[in-house]
Amino acid sequence: MAVTKAQLDLYQQRAADYLSRAGIVLTPAERQHIEIADLGLGEFERTGLALVVYINTERVCAKELVLLPGQTCPEHLHPPVNGQPGKEETFRCRSGVVYLYVSGEPTPNPKATPPGGWGTKYTVAHEIVLHPGEQYTIYPETWHWFQGGPDGAVVSEFSTRSTDEYDLFHDTAIRRAPVVID
């Protein structure tokens, strides 16, 4: 359950193409280190996302997220860490469409279907659809998941410090740290 070097190269190139088409310029080092997060599930094109972390200090984090068409970042929440409130994050759609689901009144006939269907791994169904220029803020301890639309999506994330290793997922098979076989 890991990403091979050949897959890593391919997925990084695809993410770089999405970012470039959205007008986002990366340094050569950022391009080389685009993170391919398959979450240990071994089905990156279905479940996972690509990330460029611009900055992650004690107080502030900013990233670009790239979702392939129909690709899903699975349901999770950001708990308090070391006595600090959990991570707060704003998602701003830059290109494509992103379907975001959070705690709250379930939306009838949601546009996205979770990988494997609704159930214990995907439980929240209050839908927010973000087109380019639209954004939504997720406050701490809110379960959420999101999926790229038919043409994928590029999403900017503005947040407090990112501590991915503390994120809580329903799917116990998920491993947040990337694993790459050279």
Added chain:
Amino acid sequence: MAVTKAQLDLYQQRAADYLSRAGIVLTPAERQHIEIADLGLGEFERTGLALVVYINTERVCAKELVLLPGQTCPEHLHPPVNGQPGKEETFRCRSGVVYLYVSGEPTPNPKATPPGGWGTKYTVAHEIVLHPGEQYTIYPETWHWFQGGPDGAVVSEFSTRSTDEYDLFHDTAIRRAPVVID
């Protein structure tokens, strides 16, 4: 010393054009409310900047800044506010070039000249030149100022909460809140 309605419309249109050319999509409401900060000096094309504030919560702020060619955001710092450390901000250049000056070893032959020249209003001269994709983080209580290059610049700012009204400027004529004559 204020921006007339006609100037506001013109400067907003120019900022919108810069953002659009950088591939940045705004909602109609954001486009309508682009902030034209002339800092009360009445010389916007020389001293000031345009801003789109995406989000400014208790913990996180994100903005786009637009600088016209040679336009300067004057020297200031972000002090502690209400017992919290001062604002921390990362500037990421999206298009054009920005010349940034911070406390530290003065750079010989800096590329930008401050409006009115060096002196009591512009004192820090450690130069950082940011091209698209390049970024720099300014930690609290660091004096800094910046100027758009020959083609202007679009800069993303990722920061802690913005409390502009507490910013300290050397130039006592500066008023941070915008003044518009209808």
